[in-house]
Amino acid sequence: MTIENIMNRKSIRNYTGEPVHGAALEKLTAFINELNESAGIFGNKIRLQYIESNSDTGKLGTYGVIKGARSFFAAACKKNAYYYMEDVGYQFEKLVLFATGLGLATVILGGTFSRGSFSRAIGLKEDEILPLVSPVGYAGGKKSLLGRMIKSKSGDRKPWSELFFDGDLHTPLSESDEFAAVLEAVRRAPSAINAQPWRIVRDGGAGYHFYSAGKIEMNRADMGIALCHFEIAAAEKGFTGQFQVLEQNNVENAKYLISFVRG
Numbered sequence: 001m002t003i004e005n006i007m008n009r010k011s012i013r014n015y016t017g018e019p020v021h022g023a024a025l026e027k028l029t030a031f032i033n034e035l036n037e038s039a040g041i042f043g044n045k046i047r048l049q050y051i052e053s054n055s056d057t058g059k060l061g062t063y064g065v066i067k068g069a070r071s072f073f074a075a076a077c078k079k080n081a082y083y084y085m086e087d088v089g090y091q092f093e094k095l096v097l098f099a100t101g102l103g104l105a106t107v108i109l110g111g112t113f114s115r116g117s118f119s120r121a122i123g124l125k126e127d128e129i130l131p132l133v134s135p136v137g138y139a140g141g142k143k144s145l146l147g148r149m150i151k152s153k154s155g156d157r158k159p160w161s162e163l164f165f166d167g168d169l170h171t172p173l174s175e176s177d178e179f180a181a182v183l184e185a186v187r188r189a190p191s192a193i194n195a196q197p198w199r200i201v202r203d204g205g206a207g208y209h210f211y212s213a214g215k216i217e218m219n220r221a222d223m224g225i226a227l228c229h230f231e232i233a234a235a236e237k238g239f240t241g242q243f244q245v246l247e248q249n250n251v252e253n254a255k256y257l258i259s260f261v262r263g
């Protein structure tokens, strides 16, 4: 996955109705197998699965928001695991970006899908939950009215001054910061109802602290997505370091999550 994939990805809610096929399907399923062997930043394994609607699954419901989708991927994880939603976001976004690199369209759905039909299709187990799914396929066909309404604001992002800070959560970070390209990759991340809960504070040359201003559970997936973008962009720009949970205090309206410690 690359910064180019991050910049090219956008949510698509209208599909041609063709399932993913050929070399793209082979690469996608191989990558899903690889991801299923690995764990997220907080150590959780997420079960990712590719599914196509057929006579066994019936129609996989998306409440009319998505048009024409036949293939999907879904993420299941153990109930009540420590920081599981962050890891779901982190692992799922890798898959979304990989699909983008194959020229496939996606949109992460945390709310507007029928949990019943998807749970049956992936054989959800008693101790699992199903937080996210995404259609995956070829953009085309007609947009739904709801899709058009949601889409109209989707390119918008908060300005730098509301997301990235220097030393504390009140001082905006210079846009010529050495990590500017990495932070811009975070700014482009998708988030539930485009809430963009990520707040990142530069700690001199030592690293960057991640806080969440999110109010709902789904914002924890947004934080995992931000970590995914940060990691991909930092590696591509040649910055080394690792994610570590440090002793950081929560501040007003923002909850500390983790830090990228350079080294």
Ligand SMILES: Cc1cc2nc3c(=O)[nH]c(=O)nc-3n(C[C@H](O)[C@H](O)[C@H](O)COP(=O)(O)O)c2cc1C
Binding pocket: 009, 010, 011, 012, 065, 107, 108, 109, 110, 111, 112, 113, 150, 153, 154, 155, 188, 189, 190, 191, 192, 193, 194, 218, 221, 222, 225
């Ligand atoms: C965790 C998460 C949950 C989302 N849930 C939904 C959803 O239920 N329905 C929907 O139409 N879009 C959903 N989205 C897509 C966002 O609305 C979209 O990413 C955001 O508006 C930014 O637009 P963009 O993806 O085109 O950049 C979700 C995105 C994320 C990251």
